[in-house]
Amino acid sequence: MNIQLNQKSDKPIYEQLKSEIIRLIMSQQLREGEALLSMRALAKQLGISVITTKRAYKDLEQLGYIQSIAGKGTFVAQGNTTMIREQSLKQLEGKIKESIEMCKELNIERHEYEEIIEFLWEEL
Template sequence: MHILISNSSKEPIYNQIKDQIKKMVLSGELKEGDVLPSMRQLAKDLHISVITTKRAYEELEKEGYIYSIIGKGSFIAEQNMEMIKEKKLTAIEEKLTEVIANSKEIGLSLKELKEWMTILYEE
């Protein structure tokens, strides 16, 4: 598992870890039952605090991406593909809402926005 931390990002480190692990699960790079590095090992590998990795793992567990067994470690949980699709659609909706608001602020028409979307989608 390869996680990159950006110290220049405004995103908290635990969130960077959480988001990258979620992305690996959703892309299929990490599969049900795969073992995650221990919190201590991940902290050591990334040169960060164990508290930070603990927070990332707790958030992932709350969201249903992983489960932990005391003394054994943390594992990738079974993923419901419909639930994943719904989460993705919700994320897309949130981002598009932000894009639309920004477009309106600068006076970009719906037609122009659709043209941008088409160009970017086809790249």
């Protein structure tokens, strides 16, 4: 798995790990039914605590992205891609709504907002 964590980020490591796994699933770099590394193996590979990977995996399972099967391992959940995409779009809409509300509070014009988005889109 190509997971990038930033030790200097304000975002907790387990949240970064969770976001990275979601990114890999949504981009289909991790496919439905594919086995994930064990919590211990992933922690060792990334140089982080097993507790951190356990928390990320637990959250991902609760959100429906992965499923654990006793004695077999942890896998990307099957049949949920459309539902997960809809949930992700709903979260995105909420964040965009917050940013638009902030723009209105700061008297930032729509064209300025669009310029910011275009700049950031190209930068990332």
